[in-house]
Amino acid sequence: MITNPGRDPRWVSRPAPPEVLAFHRALPGYSPTPLVPLMNGVLVKDESSRLGLPAFKALGASWAVHRALPDVTGGPATIVTATDGNHGRAVAHFARRFGRRAEIFVPDGVHPDAVRAIRDEGATVVHVPGDYDTAVKAAASVRRGLLVQDTAWPGYEEIPGWIVDGYSTLFAEIDTQLSRQPDLVLVPAGVGSLLQAALAHYRSRPDPARTRVVSVEPSTAACVAASVAAGHPVTVPTARTTMAGLNCGTVSTLAWPLIRPGLDGCCVVTDAEVSEAAHRLAAAGIDAGPCGAAPLAALPAIPTTGTVVLLATEGTAANPAGPATSRATAPPLRASPSARSHGQHRTHD
Known part of the structure; x- marks a missing residue:
């Protein structure tokens, strides 16, 4: 240690x-x-x-989606994120629970069973050639959706903070x-x-x-x-x-x-x-x-x-x-x- x-x-x-x-x-x-x-x-x-x-992951995704949705009333109907597994499935699950669509970006190397589990939550899965960071960049570039990402960068910290609070x-x-x-x-x-x-x-x-x-x-x-x-x-x-x-x-x-x-x-x-x-x-x-x-x-x-x-x-x-x-x-x-x-x-x- x-x-x-x-x-x-x-x-x-x-x-x-x-x-x-x-x-x-x-x-x-x-x-x-x-x-x-x-x-x-x-x-x-x-x-x-x-x-x-x-x-x-369900704890952070549920609280962040709950907090973010009131800020976009009448706005994007699709929740977007990138994942290599658990986070994306959790976001998809709670998007569906709260009556929203989900679009989940996955990089190379995500196990087919993990992708299937995300689709089973009703989400659209978008494969991004490359690594996890490339998938995050792709998700963050989507203009038509609400990004609920378990990733922070300057100017994007509030929602990741809600995930931690969850x-x-x-x-x-x-x-x-x-x-x-x-x-x-x-x-x-x-x-x-x-x-x-x-x-x-x-x-x-x-x-x-x-x-x-x-x-x-x-x-x-x-x-x-x-x-x-x-x-x-x-x-x-x-x-x-x-x-x-x-x-x-x-x-x-x-x-x-x-x-x-x-x-x-x-x-x-x-x-x-x-x-x-x-x-x-x-x-x-x-x-x-x-x-x-x-x-x-x-x-x-x-x-x-x-x-x-x-x-x-x-x-x-x-x-x-x-x-x-x-x-x-x-x-x-x-x-x-x-x-x-x-x-x-x-x-x-």
């Missing part, structure tokens, strides 16, 4: 708006996702089924389920937007230093860890990983102001470690895709005492290209320019 030298235990964050939780509670089909005991004070927040979808419901549920603050929370981090939501929550509590928050990233795309070590946002080269939603090379400018003073440390994990962790979770009855299994893979590297919460952010249905399930029985539990030239940043997808 890399300890954050910029951590300021006196720093206090602004909390997410309280109306976010009330909004989610009023949605048809809402119920808190389980907080499952795993072993010796370790609990897993299981996001494999969230508002009819297999990932936590994730606050996950942490409010943990408060109720535990009746106290956990001692340690492990958060999968792409560019850091779910991490941003975690820090906003725990650093706005009555005892803001009570809960340690640690990020978990692929060893092939550890932009948060590299930025924390450098003391400022940096871009790292990325390579293919089963943790597709965490395959990000640049930390978010929206998240960094919270990461620098608020994050306790960073861990990196390999695909092999995550595959083993996913099978361990499956043996315990918890359905977790690669991103969701990353916190368990990181756990052995982190000194732990008290109550530990692992955020299992996705089920296997959210990542068709995840690790194979034919593995033998697992052992027992124990900054370069991006597509918009300056400052495009992904959230965990």
Whole structure:
């Protein structure tokens, strides 16, 4: 684990708006996702089924679409976004729920089952030759639609901020389920937007230093860890990983102001470690895709005492290209320019 030298235990964050939780509670089909005991004070927040979808992304997409639509009354009838999986499916799902069409831009390499799941939500899928950043640029260029992108750049920050606020419901549920603050929370981090939501929550509590928050990233795309070590946002080269939603090379400018003073440390994990962790979770009855299994893979590297919460952010249905399930029985539990030239940043997808 890399300890954050910029951590300021006196720093206090602004909390997410309280109306976010009330909004989610009023949605048809809402119920808190389980907080499952795993072993010796370790609990897993299981996001494999969230508002009819297999990932936590439903929380951010639903709140952002809800907030954005009143601003375009009589305006665009189509909601537009780019995705490599979970975010696009969530946007399509809630566009349909709120009576709007959705047009989802996908880059090369998105698994056909993920594309099919987006189409099954009633969305139009547009394939963009190239990478994720190219797909975002294409979505942002659409004039006839409302862009609901989990990506921020100068001049486009309000809606990505609403997406982050939407994730606050996950942490409010943990408060109720535990009746106290956990001692340690492990958060999968792409560019850091779910991490941003975690820090906003725990650093706005009555005892803001009570809960340690640690990020978990692929060893092939550890932009948060590299930025924390450098003391400022940096871009790292990325390579293919089963943790597709965490395959990000640049930390978010929206998240960094919270990461620098608020994050306790960073861990990196390999695909092999995550595959083993996913099978361990499956043996315990918890359905977790690669991103969701990353916190368990990181756990052995982190000194732990008290109550530990692992955020299992996705089920296997959210990542068709995840690790194979034919593995033998697992052992027992124990900054370069991006597509918009300056400052495009992904959230965990």
